[in-house]
Amino acid sequence: MTKTPTGGFKNPVPDHDPDNYNSYCWFTFPHTNPSGKTFTIRALFPPISRNDQFGGKTDTEIRTLAFERLNELHRECGAENVSVEMIS
Numbered sequence: 414m415t416k417t418p419t420g421g422f423k424n425p426v427p428d429h430d431p432d433n434y435n436s437y438c439w440f441t442f443p444h445t446n447p448s449g450k451t452f453t454i455r456a457l458f459p460p461i462s463r464n465d466q467f468g469g470k471t472d473t474e475i476r477t478l479a480f481e482r483l484n485e486l487h488r489e490c491g492a493e494n495v496s497v498e499m500i501s
Contacts, residue, residue, distance in 0.1 A: 434459055435472055438479055439498040442490045458482055 438458050445451045458479050459467040467475060486495045 437500045442495045
């Protein structure tokens with residue numbers, strides 16, 4: 414019986430396309446875990462290895478999704494607690 418490989422750390426999908434975005438941004442924001450400890454999160458957008466979700470989108474579509482994520486972070490963490498750094 415042959416097992417078809419699936420995605421994941423131990424079984425990467427063999428035909429994975431590399432990311433080809435023209436620009437990225439870092440979102441930096443605080444996060445408090447259930448035990449009450451606060452961490453600073455630094456998240457790349459669009460996320461690496463997510464061509465399944467972001468591949469094939471235009472720069473305008475990705476920028477729109479980035480602004481949607483920024484608005485979510487502003488609502489969750491407060492605008493004064495969120496910073497954005499653009500990388501071209």
